[in-house]
Amino acid sequence: MNEIESYPVCYAGYSDSDERMLSSSGGIFSVAAKHVIKTGGVVCGAAIDEKGNVFHKCVENIDELRDLYGSKYAQSNVGRSYAEVKKYLKEGRKVLFCGTPCQANALAGIVGDDRKNLIIMDFICHGVPNPEVFRRYIEEQSGGKAVKSIYFRNKDKGWNDFTFKIVYRDSSEYARVFNDDEYMHGFLSNLYLRPSCYKCGIKGQNRKSDLTIGDFWGVQEEEPEIYDEKGVSVLLVNNEQADRFLLEIKDELFLRTVDINKVIKHNSCLVRPVDPNVMTGVFYRDYTRKGVKWAVNAIWRPSITYKVRNKIIRGLKKVLCR
Known part of the structure; x- marks a missing residue:
């Protein structure tokens, strides 16, 4: 060299x-x-x-x-x-x-x-990420099934389309491409x-x-x-x-x-840190009551009612912060 x-x-x-x-x-x-x-x-x-x-x-x-x-x-x-x-x-x-x-x-x-x-x-x-959020997500996703192993970056679909994968002791599996898994989406969106x-x-x-x-x-x-x-x-x-x-x-x-x-x-x-997600407070409020998957989906794939409610909340925060 x-x-x-x-x-x-x-x-x-x-x-x-x-x-x-x-x-x-x-x-x-x-x-x-x-x-x-x-x-x-x-x-x-x-x-x-x-x-x-x-x-x-x-x-x-x-x-x-x-x-x-x-x-x-x-x-x-x-x-x-x-x-x-x-x-x-x-x-x-x-x-x-x-x-x-x-x-x-x-x-x-x-x-x-x-x-x-x-x-x-x-x-x-x-x-x-917050380790407690991840542990709770594993509990929710597993539904009581015993976990054998967890892979954050499984390459079965390739490096660019890596999957989040859980292998259970009953030989069943959960696998989602990273951008379609609630935990990975929340992580990459800087929510927690x-x-x-x-x-x-x-x-x-x-x-x-x-x-x-x-x-x-x-x-x-x-x-x-x-x-x-x-x-x-x-x-x-x-x-x-x-x-x-x-x-x-x-x-x-x-x-x-x-x-x-x-x-x-x-x-x-x-060379630089990521920006905070303005919805982090909303996530933690919902996560403590309804769990990780629900809280991420409410922000990521919200209903029309939820969109309107959060738009009002963000508007109020801007007014109060002036």
């Missing part, structure tokens, strides 16, 4: 391994994680249980890595993960940590300057993100991660010759340590340098 003059360096890329179909986009995390495990290291990332609880855990073998693959669009409980990472680092082991930019910055602050065995990876973050996400300052070059990954949305327009319906990732190399690590895994990846502005054009969350 060429000598780097300035960071970050932006790549488009993907892995040709089977794990790419289990990953949200191009499978770069899976390649990095497997490499760290194979060289005696530890990987810490987000997993999800059958109740919809998202939590960070550290894994030391390849078989457990699958729990960490794929996006989880609910707030992760880091628990004792930061303390575990510090313990492994004191033992002289390499650690790969993957989390939101705020989790990555927090870990960087806890560990301090001695990061020679730590690779911190974050991702282009839309924002973190954490308040701090709307004013997130960890954008652009304010992040303390070594590597940043994400979806290369718009790749068909910007770099059509590398478009692949299995998924194409963005990879930002943010410093020299990340560049050295990339040298260890580059032979397992297809990588091409791209203009970062092509990424920002289609994924502005890299």
Whole structure:
């Protein structure tokens, strides 16, 4: 790889391994994680249980890595993960940590300057939803059936038309394309993100991660010759340590340098937070009484009566805020 003059360096890329179909986009995390495990290291990332609880855990073998693959669009409980990472680092082991930019910055602050065995990876973050909203949605959607597994970004219909999928223990399934599922629609409409996400300052070059990954949305327009319906990732190399690590895994990846502005054009969350949804208050009012699905649908696909009522409410708010 060429000598780097300035960071970050932006790549488009993907892995040709089977794990790419289990990953949200191009499978770069899976390649990095497997490499760290194979060289005696530890990987810490987000997993999800059958109740919809998202939590960070550290894994030391390849078989457990699958729990960490794929996006989880609910707030992760880091628990004792930061303390575990510090313990492994004191033992002289390499650690790969993957989390939101705020989790990555927090870990960087806890560990301090001695990061020679730590690779911190974050991702282009839309924002973190309220975990209680997600747990309640799973209860509503499941109707008492026992859940086996949950996938936020199933690729059965391809990367661009990914589905939200729940697999139940009776072998039945719920699967909807992301823009037709109530929870995913509410998430992407910014209805129930954490308040701090709307004013997130960890954008652009304010992040303390070594590597940043994400979806290369718009790749068909910007770099059509590398478009692949299995998924194409963005990879930002943010410093020299990340560049050295990339040298260890580059032979397992297809990588091409791209203009970062092509990424920002289609994924502005890299450099700025999303805007609040003016209907968030209405959602929470209805959600507490009637549930997630009802509250999202009332805003997303409202009846004429509901449209009129909410138009009046918004009008009153504007008057009162003057």
